[in-house]
Amino acid sequence: MSTQWNRLSIRIHTPPMRLKILGCGTSTGVPIPGCKCQVCRSTDPKNHRDRTSALIITDSGEQYLIDATPDLRHQALRWQVDFLDAVLFTHAHADHIFGIDDLRSFNFTSGKPLPCYATETTFKSIRQTFSYLFDRDPEYKGGALADLDFQRISAGDDFNLGKLTIEPFELRHGKMEVLGFKMGNLAYATDCHLIPENSKQALKGIDILILDGLRYQSHPTHLSIPEAIALAQELKVGQTYLTHMTHTVDYQSVSSQLPKTVELAYDGLEIEFEA
Numbered sequence: 001m002s003t004q005w006n007r008l009s010i011r012i013h014t015p016p017m018r019l020k021i022l023g024c025g026t027s028t029g030v031p032i033p034g035c036k037c038q039v040c041r042s043t044d045p046k047n048h049r050d051r052t053s054a055l056i057i058t059d060s061g062e063q064y065l066i067d068a069t070p071d072l073r074h075q076a077l078r079w080q081v082d083f084l085d086a087v088l089f090t091h092a093h094a095d096h097i098f099g100i101d102d103l104r105s106f107n108f109t110s111g112k113p114l115p116c117y118a119t120e121t122t123f124k125s126i127r128q129t130f131s132y133l134f135d136r137d138p139e140y141k142g143g144a145l146a147d148l149d150f151q152r153i154s155a156g157d158d159f160n161l162g163k164l165t166i167e168p169f170e171l172r173h174g175k176m177e178v179l180g181f182k183m184g185n186l187a188y189a190t191d192c193h194l195i196p197e198n199s200k201q202a203l204k205g206i207d208i209l210i211l212d213g214l215r216y217q218s219h220p221t222h223l224s225i226p227e228a229i230a231l232a233q234e235l236k237v238g239q240t241y242l243t244h245m246t247h248t249v250d251y252q253s254v255s256s257q258l259p260k261t262v263e264l265a266y267d268g269l270e271i272e273f274e275a
Contacts, residue, residue, distance in 0.1 A: 016272040017164075018057045019186060019210070022065075022075040024243040024265040025049025026214060027095035029071065032247055039247045046251035046266040050075055051095045052190050052244045054210070056183065058275075062162050064088060066181065066188060072099030079268065083109050086161055087148075089118035090171075090190060091178040092125035100130055104146040113149040117159070117166075119179060120152050155179060155199075164275055169199040174221035182206070186273035190244050193221050195231065205236050208273055210265065213242030215249055225254070229262050241265040 023029075030049040031040035039047050051069035058064075062085040075081065084106045090096055106114055118126065127134050133145055153159060155170035155177070167182040171192035180189035180199065185207035189195065192212050195203070203209065209232060214222035223231065225242065232240040243265045255264050 015059050017059050017184065017186075017275050019183075019188070019271045019273060020055040020057060020079065021210075021241075021243065021265045021267060021269040021271075022053045022055055022079060022081075023050030023069055023071055023267055024245060024269075025051055025267075026244050026246045027051065027093070028247070030245070030247045035247060037247055039250050042250070044251055046264075048267065049245060050267055053096070054188060055079070055081060056164070058162060058164055060162065062164070064161055064164075066090065067096040067190075068099035068103055069095055070098040072102040073105075076102070076105070084114060086115040086117065088166070088179075088181060089116065089122050089126070090180070091173065091176060092118075092122045092129070093173075093176075093191070096191070097126055097129065100126065100133070100148070101146060103148065104144055107144070107147045113147045116148045116150045117153045118150060119154055119177070121177065122179075123150050123152060126150075153179070167202065169202050170196050171199065172196065176221075184273055184275035186210075186271065191222065193219065193223055193227075200235060203235050203237070205238075207238040208271060209235070209237045209240045210243055210271075211240050212244045213264075214244055215246045217248075225249070229259060232262055233259075237261065239263070241269070241271065 029051050050071040053067040053069045056064040065084050065087045153168055155168050158165055158167045168179045171178040171180050172194040173191045178191050187203055187206050188210045190212050211228050212223045213225045213228035216225050218224050240262045251264055
């Protein structure tokens, strides 16, 4: 009697690139302490928003943080971010950099400096705010300080993190220049009221855009929700996710009014993309 062996074809699946929203709230976060509005009292977890940041997770397992918010420790514990391979900074406003002290936890796990990428202007502001990290007191005897290795980047100058190509592009946030980051068919553009024409050209027809959408009312340094929708339609974006939202934005009621190609982000949202 002969025995026939069936050969099984085993396909090894490579995990997708992902961007995880760690926080999608404005500078106060949501809920706001002491506020009794409907959204701040909501039990819907999608109305609970940490300060805006995101985590890029590559198909080979590297993790790159976008901005270090004051909620970083909480975000890392909540979403089990146990290590970082680098940090990208969009700009130096407090709600995007005041978690820098908590980056030292990732020095503890890696045993080496943490690469950080920022424009020269952003780096100068960070250096001024966290001067004790860069001009160290030789007499200091406190706890370990964050060990950060800053690399200067600028809009229009692509760079690589492992095999992932990062394309920084310019955004305008009032008078401040902010960086957005494009990675393959996804772009991340928080804290802006205007996207310059050269950046629009880079974003036209992109599949996925994470975009500032503060609230319905206009604001001098942020896109309103109607402005963000109009911009996404102008750029012919496949799917847009709004971030950096205030406590005036109720997830369920606002979501029901949006076009199909525009959604509200929420903390914990994971978006797959192609590099």
